Every structure is written in C-alpha cells, then in structure tokens.
Amino acid sequence: MTMPGFTFWGLFLVCGLIVAAYLAWMWAVEKGEGE
C-alpha cells in the first residue's frame, strides 16, 4: 500500500479499534456490576 493509502485508511482503522476497545471496556464494567 502507498504512503497516502496507509495514512488514509490508517485513520479509519484506528477509529474502529477505539470503538472496539470501548465496547470491550463497557462489557467488562457491566459484567462486573452484574456480579
């Protein structure tokens, strides 16, 4: 992949990873509250 392509799609990828991490955190917190 070219440098511009890497920079362009990289931003989309990182945004997706942040959302996934938030979901995982939320799941862990709610699991903790349920116990």
Add this chain to the structure above:
Amino acid sequence: MTVQAAVFVGYFLVVFGIGWYSLRATRDETDYWIAGGQLGWFTGGATMAATHTSAGTFIGTIGVMYTAGWSFGWVLLSIPLAYWFMVAVLAPRFTRQQELTIPAFMETRYYGKGIRGLSATIILIATVVYIQAQIVAAGLIANTVFGIPTDYGMIAFTVILLVYTVVGGMVAVVYTDAFQLIVMGLGAVFAVPLVLRQVDGVGGLMELVQSAHPLVFTWETMPASLLLTMGLSFFLGGVATPEKLIRLYAMRDMKTIRRGVLFAIVMILGINLLVFVIALSAIVLFPALSTGDLAMPMVASAVLPATLGAIMLAAITAAMMSTVDSLLIVAGSALSVDLDQNLWHTDASPEHRMRMNRIGILAVGTIPLLLILAGVGEGELVQFIVLLFTALMAAAFVLPVVGGVLWARATQEGAAAAMVGGVSATFLWEVLGSPQVEPVLAGFLASAALFVGVSLLTPPPPPEALAPYFDAQEHAAPTSPEPS
C-alpha cells in the same frame, strides 16, 4: 417551489413541531434545563453527538483540511478518548448529585455563591463568542447557496433557533438534536458516494489529491506542536465543556450514560470520517476557493443533485442549530438561574423563574446576533473560533470539575484561581504566544498549577461540600483538624 426550498420548509416544520410538542412536555425547571434527567441512551447519545457536531465539523474541519491536509484528521482521535475518559473517570462521581447547571455544581462542590457567579460569567462570555461564530457560518451558507444577503441569513437562522429553544427548553433541544443528527448522518452518507463518483472512487481521489496538493498526506502542512496541542484542546474540551457535562445530568443512570456515549462516539467518528472524504474531494473539485470554509457549501450546491444537495445543506444547518441550541441552554441558564435567580431574585416564584428562564435564552441568542450586525467578530475562520472557545472552557472547567470530584483536598480558592488564571493565560497566549502552539496548553498548565498550589495553601473544604461526591472515609483525612 424549488426542491431546495421544499426540503428546508419540511425540515423547519419538523423542528417547529418538536418545539411545540416540547412545550407541552415541559412542566418544571428540571424539564426545561435537563429534560427531567430521564433521557435514554438513544436520545442522550444523539443530543451529545449532535451538539458536538457543529459548523466546526461541516464548515470548519473541511476548511482546515482543505488548506492544511489529512494530518489534521488525526486530531479527531482525541474526541472519542475524551468521551471515554468522561464516562469512565468523571461521570461516576459527578452524577452522584444531580444539578440543573454546571455553575450549580460549582456552588455545591466549592461551597459558595461567588464561585457559581464566576463560572456563570465565564460561560456566558465564552458562549456568546462561540454562538457568534456559528451565526456567521449560517449567514455565509445562506449567502453562498441561496444568494440571500448574509445579514438576512443570520437573522433568519437565529430567529428559527430561538423560537423552539425558548419555547421547549432542553426537551425541545434533545428531540430536535436527535432529528438533526439523523439529517446530518443521511446527508453525509448519501453525499460521499456521489462525490467519490466525480473523482473516480477512493483510488482516483488519492491520485488526484496528490497531484493537486502534493503535501496533503504528509505531516509537513501543520507543525507537530500545533497538531498535538489542537488534539489536547479537543480532548480537554470534550471532557469538561458545560454543554457536554450537562448531558450527564440529563441521562437516566450510569448504564445509560455508557451506552449513550458509545452511540455518540460512533456517530461523531462516522460523520467526521465521511466529512474528511468530502474535504479531500473539494481540494480536487474546487482548487481555488478564497477560504476553505466555502468548500462544503460548494460541494453541496455544485456537485450533488438538487434534492441531495438540499439535504446536505439542511445537514449543515442541522449541525449548526443542534450546537447553538445547546449553547443557548447553557448560556441562558447561566444568566437566569446562576446569576439572576442565584444572586439577585433569590425568592422568585416558580412562574417568575420560568419566565426569566425564557427571557435568559432570548437574551443570549439576540446579543451575539446584534454584535455581528454591529460588525464585531466577523470574518474569522470558524474552526479557529471553535478552538478558542474550547480552549477557554478547558482552561476554566477541566481542573475544577474533574479535580473537584477526584481530589477531596481541592478548595474553593484553588478552583477560583484555576478558572481566572486559566482563562487569562489562554487569552494572553492567543494574543502574545507562538501560533505554533494552541493557547489551550498555556491555559491548562496555568489552571493546573493554580488549582493544586492554591488548594494546598488554603484550608481544606468542609465535609458537607465533599459529602455528595466522596465516600466518608475518602475525605476523612483531608478534613480532619490541622495541628496548628
């Protein structure tokens, strides 16, 4: 009637309809200022995302990306991280006691009416400037797209906004925000494929952008210090600007807040990424605009088919309205609840208070418009006004709010010094400091130093100020009598 006019009339009818419904749903001050504190995750998250997404996104961000390139896009990452921090660290303690306004929180935590008045004054002044920037952007769009004189566009925008906000308060704001977020999402989702078709898809776009503007995908268009401090500004602004904090009080409970914020994060990231793609396309399609702020209105009026272009313009209007209505609530409540009813008309009847609440919103909407019409504050790039507002709010409120619920030793004097020092340092840097570094850094550092230093030098807060936010054992040590 043209297609554009039909779309706009339909859009405004829905907004007014919601305003009318909200009048009937608003029974008391809790409804008027925090929508009864009973919002679910969808309305709560939608109003957060819609408030966040402003002319700064649809006009300003595109403007900066049009001139400075893709590197600015990475600043976006600070926003979800800020919301996450807000939910995980701040909200659990901050929401233990519900208030109607952020200055009211300051009074409870910092045990004094004076600090509440100070917070309200800072909010009022900064918000008026921010509302001005959004009104200027509205006039610009009305002029570019419809050929309406800028002044008439600005007046129409402000009047429409004031009608439903004054009438329905936070309930109207929340439900119109949810509707406006849907309009924004639809506008962005439908526009991107059509814009990409004009430039031969994503691959074609990248090649064309590179040849038109070779530095667009490099880090050379904006100094790293500026990018990092802009990121810091968005982060701190995301954590503790009053129009976002107040939504924590408006949502039902912590579970709702966690889900609502997730929804807000997804919507904010999605809309911003789509807008970024449109910004890149504008570099190719309109390479010689006088200001980057015109890029989006040009795409909407000259690239998209009439109906879709009208929806896109409605989306831009929705972005501005959904932000300014929230700011009107924050500034209006600062004026009527935190200044007037807190300091002067302390024994007003509920009917009188509601009347004053509505007059407060009317005043904070009319003053910015009159200032612009008198020639004050026109012509600045919208995104930079948004950044200055964010910097001021961050310098004034992040430490007193976040520090206030995490650090039991924080005192009234420390919070007041942090607010005054933070705001002063932000202004000083804006005027005298290096343009390579955003003023938020100076403001935040000054605020932090004063918050900690002055708090430690002054007597610890009384137990009753800490009781709403800390468990008894957490503040037992700092409030025990000092050996003297």
